[in-house]
Amino acid sequence: MLRRRRFPLAAGLLAAGLAGLIFAEGAGLDSQTVQADDGVRVLDPAYLELRQEEARTALPPRVIVQFRSSVDDRQAERCVGDAGGARASRSAFGPRYSVEPMAGLDARGLVDRLNAMSEVEFAEIDAPVRAHFTPNDERFALQWHLKMLAAERIWDIQKGDPSVAVAVLDTGVAYEDFGPYRKAPDFGGTVFLPGFNVFTGDAHANDDNFHGTHVASIIAESTNNGVGVAGIAYQTAIMPVKVLDRNGDGFNAQVAEGIDYVVNFRQGGVNPVRVINLSLGGTTRTQALEAAINRAVAAGITVVASSGNDNIGTVDYPAAFDNVIAVGSVDGRKVKAPYSNFGTAIDLVAPGGDLRRDDNGDGRPDGVLQQTFDPATAALGRYDNFAYYFVVGTSQAAPQVSAAAALLARQGIKDPRAIQAILERTAEDLGDPGRDDRYGFGLIRPAEALKGLGLSK
Amino acid sequence: MKRRISVFTLAVSLMASPSAQAGSLTLLVDAGLRTLSNSPDTEKAIFGTKQGIGLGLGVSYDRASSWRFGLDARRIRREGERAFALDRTSEAFRLGHPLTLTLTEGVASASYRFGEVGPIAPYVTMGGGVAWWKESSNIAGLIENARGSAFLFEARLGLERQQGALRLALEGGITMIPNAVGVGGISKVYEEKDLGGLFVVTRIGFSRR
Numbered sequence: 001m002l003r004r005r006r007f008p009l010a011a012g013l014l015a016a017g018l019a020g021l022i023f024a025e026g027a028g029l030d031s032q033t034v035q036a037d038d039g040v041r042v043l044d045p046a047y048l049e050l051r052q053e054e055a056r057t058a059l060p061p062r063v064i065v066q067f068r069s070s071v072d073d074r075q076a077e078r079c080v081g082d083a084g085g086a087r088a089s090r091s092a093f094g095p096r097y098s099v100e101p102m103a104g105l106d107a108r109g110l111v112d113r114l115n116a117m118s119e120v121e122f123a124e125i126d127a128p129v130r131a132h133f134t135p136n137d138e139r140f141a142l143q144w145h146l147k148m149l150a151a152e153r154i155w156d157i158q159k160g161d162p163s164v165a166v167a168v169l170d171t172g173v174a175y176e177d178f179g180p181y182r183k184a185p186d187f188g189g190t191v192f193l194p195g196f197n198v199f200t201g202d203a204h205a206n207d208d209n210f211h212g213t214h215v216a217s218i219i220a221e222s223t224n225n226g227v228g229v230a231g232i233a234y235q236t237a238i239m240p241v242k243v244l245d246r247n248g249d250g251f252n253a254q255v256a257e258g259i260d261y262v263v264n265f266r267q268g269g270v271n272p273v274r275v276i277n278l279s280l281g282g283t284t285r286t287q288a289l290e291a292a293i294n295r296a297v298a299a300g301i302t303v304v305a306s307s308g309n310d311n312i313g314t315v316d317y318p319a320a321f322d323n324v325i326a327v328g329s330v331d332g333r334k335v336k337a338p339y340s341n342f343g344t345a346i347d348l349v350a351p352g353g354d355l356r357r358d359d360n361g362d363g364r365p366d367g368v369l370q371q372t373f374d375p376a377t378a379a380l381g382r383y384d385n386f387a388y389y390f391v392v393g394t395s396q397a398a399p400q401v402s403a404a405a406a407l408l409a410r411q412g413i414k415d416p417r418a419i420q421a422i423l424e425r426t427a428e429d430l431g432d433p434g435r436d437d438r439y440g441f442g443l444i445r446p447a448e449a450l451k452g453l454g455l456s457k
Numbered sequence: 458m459k460r461r462i463s464v465f466t467l468a469v470s471l472m473a474s475p476s477a478q479a480g481s482l483t484l485l486v487d488a489g490l491r492t493l494s495n496s497p498d499t500e501k502a503i504f505g506t507k508q509g510i511g512l513g514l515g516v517s518y519d520r521a522s523s524w525r526f527g528l529d530a531r532r533i534r535r536e537g538e539r540a541f542a543l544d545r546t547s548e549a550f551r552l553g554h555p556l557t558l559t560l561t562e563g564v565a566s567a568s569y570r571f572g573e574v575g576p577i578a579p580y581v582t583m584g585g586g587v588a589w590w591k592e593s594s595n596i597a598g599l600i601e602n603a604r605g606s607a608f609l610f611e612a613r614l615g616l617e618r619q620q621g622a623l624r625l626a627l628e629g630g631i632t633m634i635p636n637a638v639g640v641g642g643i644s645k646v647y648e649e650k651d652l653g654g655l656f657v658v659t660r661i662g663f664s665r666r
Contacts, residue, residue: 091600156597413550418543451596452539452552453646455503456638457603 061107062126063114067095071119079120083113098126135224137186139388142369143229144332144360145351149400151232153447158407160236162191166219166275166406167262167301168399169255170212171248172197172205173240174373174383181206182384184213186228186371190220193272195240196261198254205240208383209248210375214391215279216240217370218399219406229369229388232403232446236410239265239273244280246378255280255318256292263292263299271299274409277402278305278324279395281316290321297323302409302416304402306394308341313437315345319398325405325420328352328440329397332359332366334430336438340394346440347420348427352397355390368396404446411450422449481519481664483624489658491533495633496649502549503556503643504537517566525568529584533560539594542646549643554596560652561589562632564611582613588634590652607637609653617660624662631655 063085067076076095080088085099101110107125114123135155140146174184175192181204195205207213216238221231243258244250255278262273276296293303305319307328319326326345329337329352336342337354355365367390374385401423408419424435426449427442435441493500517527535558542549566584591604615628632653639650 156599412552413541415543415548415550418541418547418550421543422541450552451594451601452541452550452554454539454556454594454601454603454642455499455537455558455592456590456605456640456642456644457592457601 061101063099063101063107063110063123064126065097065099065114065123066121067097067119068121069095071095075119079114079117083117084110135230136226137223137228137230138226139229139369142362142364144362144366145353145368145396145400146230146232147360148332148334148351149232149404149444150447151230154232154404154407154450157447157450158233158411160220160233160403160407161410162235162237163272164274164406164410165193165237165239165272166233166277166399166402167239167241167258167273168212168216168219168277169241169243169258169262170207170215170277170279171209171244171246172207172212172242173216173238174207174213174386175216175238175240176204176206178204178206180381180383181208182373182386184217184371184373184386186217186222186225186386189222189225190231190234191237193237193239193265193267195242196258197242198257198261199242199245205242206383207240207242207373208246208378209244210372210378210389211248211279211395212240212242212244214368214370214372214389215277215395215399217372218368218396219277219403221370228371231370232400233406233410236403236406237272248280250280252282252284252286252289252317256286256288259289259292259296259303263296263301271301273301275402275405276301276303277399278303278318279393279398281306281308281319283314283316285317285320289318290323293318293321293323297416300414300416302402302405302419304398304405306398307343307346309339309393309395310341311339312341313343315341315343320345323416325401325423326440327394327398327401328438329392329394330430330439330443331357333357334428334443336431337392337394339392340397342438344437346437348401348423348440348444349430349442350397350400350444352394353390353392355392365390367392401444404444404449407446408449411452422452426451483517483519483662483664485517485624485626485660485662487531487658487660489656491632491656491658492654493535493652494654495631495651496638496644496647496654498542498545498549498647499638499644499649500654502540502542502551502647503558504535505551523570525570527564527566527568527582527584529562529564529566531562531564533562534558535560539596540643542643545647554594556592556594559591559593562609563587564609566611566613568613568615570617576618577616578619580615580617582611582615582628582630584611584613585609586611588632588637588652590634590637603642605637607634607652609634611653615660619664622664624660624664626660626662627657628660629655629657 084102084105086102088097088099111123197205223230223234241258243254304325308316326347328349329340330349331354353367357366377385424441429442430439519525537556538551539554540549540551564584564586568582570580588609589606594601610633613630617626634652637652638644
């Protein structure tokens with residue numbers, strides 16, 4: 001979250017402790033300084049493979065049993081029990097069971113016993129498989145926040161679509177080559193809608209800070225392109241709207257202006273923007289911003305904002321408005337991040353990280369890893385020094401919720417209130433049972449939300 | 458609410474023909490429209506306007522000239538989608554994940570046949586039994602199942618015409634399957650618990666004396 005108390009809204013992140021919030025990929029845990037990365041550093045594949053192999057062997061052994069078609073469920077379940085099966089689940093499409101052996105019985109022994117039964121057509125040891133879609137982005141393994149969100153399962157269901165867009169109201173986005181600005185290399189496959197710059201009044205919403213590019217990358221960084229990292233809703237379009245200046249500062253009126261641009265945008269007679277992400281905030285409530293947000297929600301646009309990075313019991317505005325999904329941050333343990341604001345307005349949390357921790361043991365600080373450019377060189381007017389940066393904050397948590405909202409919109413949920421409700425009802429309850437002021441309804445589980453509801457379950 | 462649910466039910470029943478001597482048996486096949494109109498919002502959310510197919514078996518026995526006692530079984534299959542709704546007053550959004558509901562019903566019934574009006578004889582039937590239901594969703598290749606059972610009650614009104622061994626009937630009625638659902642899913646959101654509803658079926662019977 002960008003914020004500076006001197007202004008009603010936002011920012012000051014460069015002056016107010018950038019080093020505590022941003023970390024170049026490749027730096028060790030013992031370093032807390034900002035480091036630029038050349039962006040081409042390759043993670044040791046042998047190390048990655050070892051970790052994946054460890055994960056596979058942790059799966060419990062299973063056996064597949066195909067019963068003859070004449071065998072009914074009762075007979076099949078009796079056979080499974082007699083053979084030493086501890087737990088069995090039946091296929092929805094026939095008398096095929098997946099069986100876990102009882103303690104003390106290995107899978108081979110269970111297979112042998114089952115194959116000796118006349119009711120069994122065949123039994124065999126099951127083998128683990130992986131999701132067909134695992135992105136090949138070279139630094140995907142470092143994106144612990146995507147693991148926490150079960151991103152591969154999300155992508156099995158929904159990857160987004162350019163017909164649905166998220167407006168990123170921020171410091172701009174490195175989405176085009178224009179003047180001194182350069183398009184970020186891992187936005188090659190990302191779709192952008194015409195942007196808007198409230199400072200210049202034109203369509204060039206270029207990022208001169210770094211923050212907006214990182215936020216947009218969380219949502220829709222190009223994925224499965226063999227380089228860089230992945231975005232959660234990577235086939236979703238991004239609309240860059242620059243409402244914060246090069247220092248990350250802005251005013252409520254500028255944010256309201258940006259929101260009104262989004263609400264009034266039309267492409268082919270329709271407005272593809274279904275979500276507005278506001279990784280910014282301040283302590284002052286203004287009617288103008290609240291009214292703009294209400295107009296957006298009335299237009300069917302879900303508004304998501306970060307709660308703030310001051311570890312205080314008050315959520316910043318605009319997150320604290322009723323019509324906004326207020327997002328706090330957790331670390332790799334699913335514990336509230338030490339900086340994350342909390343309070344009665346908090347709705348949900350998402351992994352925003354903590355650079356002082358390495359809970360996944362990958363030797364890297366637990367920030368959210370995405371592409372952006374080096375803020376130090378940007379301060380000198382160069383916006384082409386791209387790398388992959390670990391950044392932490394509620395600014396990084398909010399776009400994960402925005403991405404999930406965009407996926408839900410693409411899946412068919414049109415009402416912002418319904419999108420918020422399904423995210424809340426499917427969240428992993430953290431902290432005190434039920435909603436609480438530190439975690440809201442809990443950690444988002446987009447893959448669960450995308451399932452929707454059955455008739456009875 | 459527009460509801461066009463076609464449930465094709467094949468019921469094989471042995472039914473006593475009231476116009477015939479006691480002990481006559483009738484084999485029936487039936488097909489028609491069956492709804493979940495007792496839970497209209499749930500039905501609309503999950504099934505929209507999609508139609509369904511059903512099959513069934515049964516037996517019935519004619520005890521006296523105006524009374525018959527029957528056992529029917531039927532299977533109703535409906536295809537829909539998983540959905541989400543904010544609350545009971547809200548529109549449901551369908552999410553595209555295929556959902557199949559299979560309803561298997563076993564019904565014992567008693568019918569009273571009124572006097573013939575020309576070639577047509579009206580009759581009324583009351584019954585009770587058990588319904589077993591199963592819903593199966595396919596979410597990007599992951600199958601999620603839920604199942605349960607509940608008592609059912611049924612009331613039917615019919616018109617029939619007997620021509621020798623052949624009997625033709627048109628009947629409508631309502632099935633009630635209270636407390637079958639409503640503890641989760643869309644049915645919980647809409648606070649609807651009944652899997653029954655109105656139906657209209659045609660029956661073709663073959664009497665054996």
